[in-house]
Amino acid sequence: MIKKRVAVGMSGGVDSSVAALVLLEQGYDVFGVTLRVLPPLANSGATPYDPEKDESVLRARAVAKRLGIEHFVAVCDDAFTERVLKRCHDDFAQARTPNPCCYCNRFVKFGWMMDFALEHGADFLSTGHYVNVKEVGGVRRLFRGKDLAKDQSYFLFGVPDEALARVMTPLGGMEKPDVRALASKHDFENASASDSQDICFDIYGNDYTEFLEGRFGAMTRPGNFVTEDGKILRSHEGYHRYTVGQRKGLGVALGVPAFIRSVDPATGDIVVTADKSAVSATEVRIENCVWHGVNPATGSAYTAGDTFECEGMVRYRQRPTRCMVKILEGGCALASFEQSQFAVTPGQCAVFYDGDMVLGGGWIR
Structure with a gap:
């Protein structure tokens, strides 16, 4: 019997390393x-990328050697630039707060x-995400992981069904x-390394907006903090530094x-309010x-005009709230929540669940 071949996305972290181990033992x-994903910025004076000096590559390679498996370094900076960085830059330019992990x-x-995995003979692709993929009605569906504190299903809602059909998630349980x-x-x-956050951007420090501007040019403009009745409070240097619902650091x-x-x-103006309820909403429009x-309500394909009840989240780690979703034309939808949602932020994602199963979602408009 021929073994199924699985490519494991190995970041150099403990999660993806253990994912490779578990699959190998299975x-x-x-x-x-x-x-x-990120070569040096043009004209930055940085040295050309060298995988032999990349700590994430070296850690992943060391684990692969210990496990006795092949290891590839795949440079995809062009795809990352087009599909992630430019989208984030555009979001900032339109006063949205981007979610690069979902992209x-x-x-x-x-x-x-x-x-890349399929081109190298893989039947499946695996990562170290804490999610589950299970077959439901003949279709592989995305579910929350067992470790709810680490569950990453929110960030994977946009992975289409045809890709989920080839995804394995050994850490889901x-x-x-452990x-x-x-x-x-x-x-x-x-084994004891700290968890990474936004590891894709680590090489440029804490403020990835700086290298977005360095690569694509200015994306926002200066303006003023103003009250709801138009009173100017102070100026700011760019609205990309702020987000809807923010309270600290406004000055x-x-x-x-x-x-x-x-x-x-x-105008570049940022409107502030002392009324917290003014930053909340019960209706959320989403796109893409x-x-x-x-559709869980009809048992057939999602169609414009359909409605269904479920639970929704408008940000990661939020407690899901009951809502009614209506499918609209043009890849949009409208979610009406039973409870008002604080700081519904354009550019972030709204994700919907039936229990632990992800129904789908979109980007908040």
Whole structure:
């Protein structure tokens, strides 16, 4: 019997390393792929990219060698630039707060890397995400992971069904302490390494807006903080530094806590309010929607005009809230929540669930 071949996206972290280990122990023919997404900025004076000096590549390679599996470095900076960086730049320019992980998962990790994996003979692609993929009605569907504190299903809502059909998620039934224990048992050097956040942007420091401007040019304009009745409070250097609902770091005084209510990209003005309820909404319009399987209310394909009840989240780690979703024309939808949602932020994602199963979602308009 020929073993199924599985490509594992290996970031150099403990999660993807253990994913490769688990699949290998389950009898699959495993190989590792480490993506390199960010070359040095043009005219930055930085040295050319050298995988031999890339810590993530070296860690992934060391684990692959320990496991006795092949390892590839796949440079996909062009795809990452087009599908993630430019989208983030455009979001900032239109006063939206981008969610680069949702873009990356849909278009790069389970898009570009999926194609790379298939070209190298893989039957499936695996990552170290804490999610589950299970077959429902003949279709592989995305579910929350067992470790709810680490669940990443929110960020994977945009992965289409045709890609999910080839996705394996060996950590979906595990919890983080068990993953670290397994890594320690096998003497992985990254067993106790801290978790990475936005690792794709680490090489440019904490403020990735700086390299977005360095690569694509200015994306926002200066303006003023103003009250709801138009009173100017102070100036700012660019609205990309702020987001709807933000309270800290505004540098304005209303006598009570102030929140950002809205941003006008045409003028650069940021409207602040002392009324927290003014930053909340019960209706959320979303665009560029991705839906999975069939409409749970009709049992058939999602169609404009359809409605269904479910639970929704307008940000990561939020407690899901009951809502009614109406499918609109043009890949849009309208979600009406039972409870008002604080700081519904354009550019972020609204994701909808039936229990632990992801129904789909889209980008908040």
